[in-house]
Amino acid sequence: MNARHPDTIIAAWLEDGPSSLPRETARAIQVATRTTPQRRRVLGLSRGWWTPPMGYGLALVAVIGIVMLGSAFYFGRLGQPAVGGPTPNPSATSSAGASPSATIGPSDKPSASAPTQPFTSPRYGYSFARPVDWQAEESTRAWAHGEVVVPDLESLDRFLVPAVAGGPTGIVAVASQPIAPDKTPAAWLDGYMTRFHYANGGCRPNSSTDWEAFTVAGVTGWTLHFSCDQIAIVDFIAVRDGRGWVISGDRPLVEQFFSSFRFSK
Amino acid sequence: MRTSLVERARDGDDVAFSDLVDLDGDLCYAIAYRILRDVERAQDAVQQAFLLAWRELPKLRDPERFSPWLRRLLVNSCYEELRRHTRWTSRIRILPLDGPGGPDPTVSVDERDALDRAFGRLTPQHRAVFVLHHHAGLPLADIADAVGVPVGTVKSRLHHATRLLRAALLADDQIERAETRPA
Numbered sequence: 046m047n048a049r050h051p052d053t054i055i056a057a058w059l060e061d062g063p064s065s066l067p068r069e070t071a072r073a074i075q076v077a078t079r080t081t082p083q084r085r086r087v088l089g090l091s092r093g094w095w096t097p098p099m100g101y102g103l104a105l106v107a108v109i110g111i112v113m114l115g116s117a118f119y120f121g122r123l124g125q126p127a128v129g130g131p132t133p134n135p136s137a138t139s140s141a142g143a144s145p146s147a148t149i150g151p152s153d154k155p156s157a158s159a160p161t162q163p164f165t166s167p168r169y170g171y172s173f174a175r176p177v178d179w180q181a182e183e184s185t186r187a188w189a190h191g192e193v194v195v196p197d198l199e200s201l202d203r204f205l206v207p208a209v210a211g212g213p214t215g216i217v218a219v220a221s222q223p224i225a226p227d228k229t230p231a232a233w234l235d236g237y238m239t240r241f242h243y244a245n246g247g248c249r250p251n252s253s254t255d256w257e258a259f260t261v262a263g264v265t266g267w268t269l270h271f272s273c274d275q276i277a278i279v280d281f282i283a284v285r286d287g288r289g290w291v292i293s294g295d296r297p298l299v300e301q302f303f304s305s306f307r308f309s310k
Numbered sequence: 311m312r313t314s315l316v317e318r319a320r321d322g323d324d325v326a327f328s329d330l331v332d333l334d335g336d337l338c339y340a341i342a343y344r345i346l347r348d349v350e351r352a353q354d355a356v357q358q359a360f361l362l363a364w365r366e367l368p369k370l371r372d373p374e375r376f377s378p379w380l381r382r383l384l385v386n387s388c389y390e391e392l393r394r395h396t397r398w399t400s401r402i403r404i405l406p407l408d409g410p411g412g413p414d415p416t417v418s419v420d421e422r423d424a425l426d427r428a429f430g431r432l433t434p435q436h437r438a439v440f441v442l443h444h445h446a447g448l449p450l451a452d453i454a455d456a457v458g459v460p461v462g463t464v465k466s467r468l469h470h471a472t473r474l475l476r477a478a479l480l481a482d483d484q485i486e487r488a489e490t491r492p493a
Contacts, residue, residue, distance in 0.1 A: 051479045066335035070353045
């Protein structure tokens with residue numbers, strides 16, 4: 046077989062292309078693994094939920110927050126003037142994602158009446174009234190720019206909420222990163238939306254067009270609702286003062302989180 | 311070693327599973343890219359396959375079967391990627407990589423285009439068989455296991471895919487000769 050034989054050309058064509066899994070993908074898998082429960086035949090909590098879901102969790106956390114906040118606002122449960130309703134988006138036509146699916150677990154009973162204490166994140170610069178039964182696991186490092194898809198567990202502030210009636214542990218996760226100098230806020234948002242599915246593992250929304258404009262604490266961002274293992278999730282992303290924000294988690298918990306959330310710097 | 315890692319991962323050890331990702335990730339990605347011919351979708355398929363493997367690993371009774379089982383998950387993930395409505399992923403598209411040395415000079419631009427077009431006309435099932443055989447070097451029986459069809463079907467698909475790609479090259483060659491022929 047000489048160098049110009051068709052099979053030689055086909056073989057060379059087939060060999061062209063990448064052969065090493067990108068580090069960001071390997072890391073996304075590792076993050077998602079740490080936060081995704083395994084399916085076991087035994088009854089009881091999956092271990093993945095004891096370590097807050099971050100793979101789909103982070104994205105999930107952000108999405109959930111927005112939706113819950115919105116519904117809570119409209120139903121007058123929160124009545125926070127800092128939180129507004131969605132703004133019509135000319136490019137994103139909301140559809141299925143706006144209709145939350147059944148939610149079972151901690152989101153059914155957010156501990157709205159539980160006593161709270163102020164929580165302030167010196168790393169990311171936000172505060173909220175943390176219910177005392179929300180276990181805080183603060184980030185141990187900053188979410189650097191360039192890590193577009195999803196912050197890892199180390200760069201995420203996580204709030205774990207005890208399970209209700211045998212449901213999984215709930216979670217709210219928060220992180221923000223500086224936007225790279227060569228990137229516009231719109232590009233950051235677009236990049237996150239486009240790559241969003243990395244953060245979700247097997248729990249993907251149908252389409253990026255399900256993102257809806259939403260305002261939290263005076264900052265208009267985007268929210269996406271979806272469900273994962275029958276748990277309603279919300280992802281919220283926004284850009285403020287040169288930083289890209291991601292807030293994600295179980296919808297009712299994120300709604301509750303948003304009810305007192307403030308940017309503190 | 312791999313069996314031990316699979317057993318530990320099956321028991322919920324995510325560090326052991328990360329080691330498995332390190333061991334198998336490159337080959338999975340190379341296969342996925344060649345089936346999908348798209349960097350991002352290949353990354354998606356690999357991630358999807360590994361996550362599914364992690365979730366379902368407790369149900370894998372024989373740790374020795376991990377590799378063929380993972381290949382089947384990967385192939386199915388590639389099928390799903392090809393089926394998926396790609397409207398939103400097409401907004402930003404990373405150009406396919408040509409590798410550290412650039413495109414192989416053995417393949418001309420026209421030949422590459424012809425092969426890309428021909429490969430695009432293959433069904434996902436034909437693509438998977440072709441890549442698993444000619445790139446991953448798997449025996450036909452292992453390919454049959456991975457794609458869930460009899461060996462005879464694998465042979466048939468392999469033959470069809472190979473014939474189509476060869477025909478694409480020949481057609482491209484004939485067009486080139488016709489274009490360079492003096493009037």
